[in-house]
Amino acid sequence: MILITGGAGFIGSHMCVALAEAGHRFLILDNFSNSARDVVGRIGALVGRAPLVAEGDVRDEALLDRLLAEHPVEAAIHFAGLKAVGESVREPLRYYRENIDGALALVAALGRAGVRRLVFSSSATVYAPTPAMPLDETAPLRATNPYGWTKLMIEQMLHDVARSDPAWSIACLRYFNPVGAHESGTLGEEPQGVPNNLAPYVAQVAAGQRPRLQVFGGDYPTPDGTGVRDYIHVMDLAEGHIAALRHLAGHAGVHTFNLGTGRGTSVLDLVRSFEAASGRPVPYDIVPRREGDVGECWADPARARDVLGWTARRGIAQMCADAWRWQQHRATLPS
Ligand code: NAD
Ligand code: UDP
Numbered sequence: 001m002i003l004i005t006g007g008a009g010f011i012g013s014h015m016c017v018a019l020a021e022a023g024h025r026f027l028i029l030d031n032f033s034n035s036a037r038d039v040v041g042r043i044g045a046l047v048g049r050a051p052l053v054a055e056g057d058v059r060d061e062a063l064l065d066r067l068l069a070e071h072p073v074e075a076a077i078h079f080a081g082l083k084a085v086g087e088s089v090r091e092p093l094r095y096y097r098e099n100i101d102g103a104l105a106l107v108a109a110l111g112r113a114g115v116r117r118l119v120f121s122s123s124a125t126v127y128a129p130t131p132a133m134p135l136d137e138t139a140p141l142r143a144t145n146p147y148g149w150t151k152l153m154i155e156q157m158l159h160d161v162a163r164s165d166p167a168w169s170i171a172c173l174r175y176f177n178p179v180g181a182h183e184s185g186t187l188g189e190e191p192q193g194v195p196n197n198l199a200p201y202v203a204q205v206a207a208g209q210r211p212r213l214q215v216f217g218g219d220y221p222t223p224d225g226t227g228v229r230d231y232i233h234v235m236d237l238a239e240g241h242i243a244a245l246r247h248l249a250g251h252a253g254v255h256t257f258n259l260g261t262g263r264g265t266s267v268l269d270l271v272r273s274f275e276a277a278s279g280r281p282v283p284y285d286i287v288p289r290r291e292g293d294v295g296e297c298w299a300d301p302a303r304a305r306d307v308l309g310w311t312a313r314r315g316i317a318q319m320c321a322d323a324w325r326w327q328q329h330r331a332t333l334p335s
Pocket of ligand 2: 177196197198199201213214215216217226227228229267290293297
C-alpha cells in the first residue's frame with residue numbers, strides 16, 4: 001500500500017488513479033485545506049472502489065504513527081503542502097513551517113515504522129534562473145522565493161537522511177508545469193479564487209468566467225515574445241511517479257529526476273491550443289512582465305527516460321482538451 005499525503009489535491013488525485021491502474025492500493029492523508037471532499041468519491045468512481053482516506057494534517061506525527069501501524073504501507077508519496085509562490089513571498093513563515101514541518105514529520109514517522117521508500121514532489125523552481133535551456137538535473141540550484149526554498153531545503157534534508165541510513169530510497173521529482181486533467185473530465189485542478197497559473201486562468205476565460213487573459217510580457221527573446229514553459233499532462237506526471245516507485249524498489253539513496261516533456265510552449269501557443277480544444281475565444285491583452293518571471297524554462301527529461309524508462313506521451317492538444325472537459329464538468333458539481 002502507498003501512502004499519499006495530499007492525495008485529494010490536483011496532482012495527488014490523479015496519482016490515485018495511476019496507482020490503481022498500476023495495481024497498487026493507496027491510503028490518502030489530506031486535511032482538505034486546498035481540495036474538496038467530494039474528490040474522494042470521484043476518485044472512487046474511477047478506480048472502482050471507495051478509497052481509504054484519513055483526514056488530518058501531515059504534521060500530526062501521532063496520526064502518522066497510527067496510520068503506519070494500522071496499514072501495510074510500503075512507500076509514501078509526499079504531495080501535501082502549500083504551493084503558491086506569491087503567497088509564500090507574503091507569508092514566508094507559514095510556508096517554511098507547513099512545508100518543512102510536514103516533510104520532517106513524515107520522514108520521521110516513516111523511519112519509525114521502518115518504511116524507507118519515499119517520493120517527494122519537488123519543482124523546477126529549485127533551478128537558479130538562467131537563459132541556458134533546457135535544464136538538466138545538474139543545473140545550478142537556487143530558489144527565488146520562499147516556496148522554492150522549502151523545496152530545496154527538503155531536498156537537502158532528504159539527502160542528509162539517506163546519507164545517515166543507507167536503507168532509504170528516495171526520489172526527488174522536479175515537476176515542470178503540470179496541467180490538464182483526467183481524460184474522463186471528472187478530476188482536475190480546482191484553484192481557489194483567482195488562478196495564479198496560466199492554464200486554469202485560460203480555462204476560466206474560455207468558459208466566460210473571466211473576461212480576458214493578461215499575458216505577462218510580450219517582449220521576451222522567444223519566438224512570439226511571450227513566456228515559454230514546459231507544460232506536462234498531469235497523468236503523464238503521475239505515471240512518472242509510478243516509474244520512480246518501481247526504480248526505488250531496487251535502488252537505495254536519493255534519485256533526482258526532472259519530470260517534463262522537453263518541449264517549450266509559449267503563452268500564445270497555449271491560448272491558441274485552448275481555443276481549438278474548446279471552440280471558444282480566449283481574448284487577451286499583453287501587459288508588462290510579471291516580476292520574478294523568467295522568459296523560458298523547459299526540461300531536459302533524458303535522465304527520467306534513460307533511468308526510469310518514462311517519457312511524457314500526451315501533447316498540448318490533449319492537455320487542453322482534457323482541461324476543457326474538466327472545466328465543463330466542474331461547472332456541474334456542487335460548489
Ligand atoms: P494541491 O494544493 O492541489 O494539493 C495539495 C494537497 O495537500 C491538497 O489536497 C491539500 O488539501 C493538502 N494539504 C496541504 N497541506 C496539508 C497538510 N499540512 N496536511 C495534509 N494535507 C495537506 O497541489 P498540487 O498542485 O496537487 O501539488 C502537489 C505537490 O506538488 C505540492 O507539494 C506542490 O508544491 C508540488 N508541485 C506542484 C506544482 C504545480 O504546478 N501544481 C509544480 C511543482 C511542484
Ligand atoms: N502567465 C500569463 N498570464 C497569467 C498567468 C501566467 O501570461 O495570468 C504566463 C507567465 O508569465 C509564464 C507562463 O504564463 O510565462 C506560465 O506561468 P505559470 O504561473 O502558470 O507558471 P510558472 O511561471 O510558475 O512556470
